[in-house]
Structures are given as C-alpha cells and as structure tokens.
Amino acid sequence: xxxxxxxxxxxxxxxxxxxKSEIGKGLMVLVGVAEGDTEEDVxxxxxxxxxxxxxxxEAGVMNRSVADIGGEILAVSQFTLTASTKKGNRPSYIxxxxxxxxxxxxxxxxxxxxxxxxxxxRTGVFGADMQVSLTNDGPVTIIIxxxxxx
Numbered sequence: 778x779x780x781x782x783x784x785x786x787x788x789x790x791x792x793x794x795x796x797k798s799e800i801g802k803g804l805m806v807l808v809g810v811a812e813g814d815t816e817e818d819v820x821x822x823x824x825x826x827x828x829x830x831x832x833x834x835e836a837g838v839m840n841r842s843v844a845d846i847g848g849e850i851l852a853v854s855q856f857t858l859t860a861s862t863k864k865g866n867r868p869s870y871i872x873x874x875x876x877x878x879x880x881x882x883x884x885x886x887x888x889x890x891x892x893x894x895x896x897x898x899r900t901g902v903f904g905a906d907m908q909v910s911l912t913n914d915g916p917v918t919i920i921i922x923x924x925x926x927x
Contacts, residue, residue, distance in 0.1 A: 778810055778819065778924075779811070779858045779922045780807060780808050781806070781807040781919070782805075782806050782831075782920075783804065783806075783917065783918045783919075784915055785802070785804065785805045785911045785912055786802055787799070787800065787911065788803075788805040788911035788912070789909070790851065790900075790901040790910075791908045791910070792902055792906070797900075798900060799851070800849035801849060802848050802849070802914070803843050803848030803850050804826065805851050805853075805913075806826060806850060808883055809856060810856070810859075810883055811859045811874055812878070814874060815882075816882070816885060818882075819885045819886045821926070822886060822923050823885075823886055826843075827842060827850075827893040828842050828844070830842050832846045843894065844893065849896065850890055850891075850894060850899065852886065852898050852899070852901075853900065853907065854879070854901065854903045854904070856874075859873040859874075860872075879903070880903055883903060887900055
C-alpha cells in the first residue's frame with residue numbers, strides 16, 4: 778500500500794459540478810492499494826499518517842502531528858500510485874488491487890485515521906473521476922510505502 782501525504786492549508790474533491798468533500802488545515806492523502814496488501818499494512822499506515830510530525834511547533838520546527846494541531850484529513854483513493862513504469866512509456870497498473878480488496882482496505886484506512894484523529898476522515902468516491910484541488914503548505918509532500926517501512 779502506498780500513500781502520498783501533502784500538508785495543506787486547504788483541499789477539496791469535486792465530482793462533476795458537485796463538491797464532495799473539503800478540509801481546511803491538515804493532510805491531503807492519496808491512497809493506492811496493491812495486490813497483496815493486508816489489514817496490517819493499513820493499520821501501520823493509518824498510525825503513521827496521524828502520528829507524522831510535519832507541522833511546525835512554536836519554534837518553527839516540524840515537530841507536531843495533524844492530531845496535535847487539530848487538523849483534518851482528506852483521503853482519496855488513487856490506483857495510479859501502484860503504477861509500474863519499468864517498461865516503455867505507458868504505465869502498467871497490473872499491481873493495483875481489484876475492487877474486492879481495494880475498497881475494504883481503503884475504507885478501513887479512512888475509518889482508522891478518523892478514529893485516531895477523533896473526527897471524520899473526508900473522502901472522495903472510490904473509482905470516480907474526481908477533481909482534486911489543494912494548496913500545499915510548504916510545500917511538504919511525503920511518500921510512504923507499507924512494503925518499504927522507511
């Protein structure tokens with residue numbers, strides 16, 4: 778499972794003309810589920826997301842988590858995070874999990890993050906054509922892969 782976390786001052790998801798979700802200060806998280814991912818991967822990534830210290834403290838040092846600042850999280854499913862670009866110029870998505878695995882793991886991730894944060898995780902719609910808008914604060918962007926555990 779691979780996630781891209783962006784520290785944002787605001788973010789939103791629109792589907793067609795309808796605003797689906799929006800947040801203020803917090804984290805915009807793109808979530809890619811691959812074949813072979815497990816609930817253990819989800820639990821590890823959810824804890825990492827909420828505990829990641831990428832917000833400034835009083836001294837201007839990145840020492841506070843999204844929970845510490847009372848921030849929000851917007852999590853959007855994105856199968857393209859599993860892309861392989863090893864051969865040629867057209868990405869292969871063969872590693873992406875099918876709906877039967879991806880949907881439950883994505884929903885579990887959103888639930889666990891929300892529980893740890895003490896508020897609802899905002900979401901997009903799995904598999905929908907979404908327009909994601911954000912203002913990256915910093916910019917700060919972190920990529921975490923549950924298989925690498927870096």
